[in-house]
Amino acid sequence: MTNTLLEKCLDKNIRMTNQRQAIIKVIESSDDHPDIDTLYLRSVEKDRTISIATVYRTVKVLEEAGVIDKIEFGDGRSRYEESGSHHHHLVDVESGEVFEFFNEELENLKIEIANKLGYDLVDHRLELLGRKIKKN
Amino acid sequence: MTNTLLEKCLDKNIRMTNQRQAIIKVIESSDDHPDIDTLYLRSVEKDRTISIATVYRTVKVLEEAGVIDKIEFGDGRSRYEESGSHHHHLVDVESGEVFEFFNEELENLKIEIANKLGYDLVDHRLELLGRKIKKN
């Protein structure tokens, strides 16, 4: 049940190379939300032969296979994380910190809203932007 | 109460030019979610002297004034719409059509979630991706 990302990729018959393994490990062990350049820098440490073009091509493959998700926070860059439970993000507008949360009620509500509009929910994205409440 | 977008801009003391007026009218009369290039093409029809740089600079001004919102659907482009009620978008994954919706329960739930995490909600983005339910 708790397959590694690598195992998930192999299950999907994604052709495996050293470069892809390195990138996959980086994604798996990143609990922030790295952009392409960050993935590239972390991957190069494991495998010097990796080029940024390969990072771009690999995340595309992994995203299309459904094992990772692309996140957009509204700056010009795409960020990536392993697919899993449908959690969402709260971004601290002052520090830029990103927190993840999951809310059952929200999940149900989204499905209900889509159904009302005549749609099956395929995917969804939610980001909250917040400012830390000051304790007086 | 139902001020035009132009009036809202004047209220905010935004310096007004022919080019800005043309762009503002285009945004106001667009009920899709145009990207910069689309805004540019529609605006040029009204005023031949408009350049794409002005469109970029104008939407930035309007966004910072809070009279329009930037939307990101995950393709590389930013889209814009007039600010107003906090509605959200459902994107038909097959046709690319975008529907807007508003859900009171959802609004409350988001505020509640942010508060639980110790945050005041400043802004939020939600998109649902759906596939039309086939009637059998």
Add this chain to the structure above:
DNA sequence: CTAAATGCAAAACCTTTGCCTCAAA
């Protein structure tokens, strides 16, 4: 062996910016 993946560099996009001219207030 064959089809697919990689590296490199060029190209393609989208967006921003410098500079000089023009126009709003």
Add this chain to the structure above:
DNA sequence: TTTGAGGCAAAGGTTTTGCATTTAG
């Protein structure tokens, strides 16, 4: 008149791609 806005083209940043080479299966 003065400060800000616009046009143009160049530059910036991110992502994609063509091509020759290498590698997984």
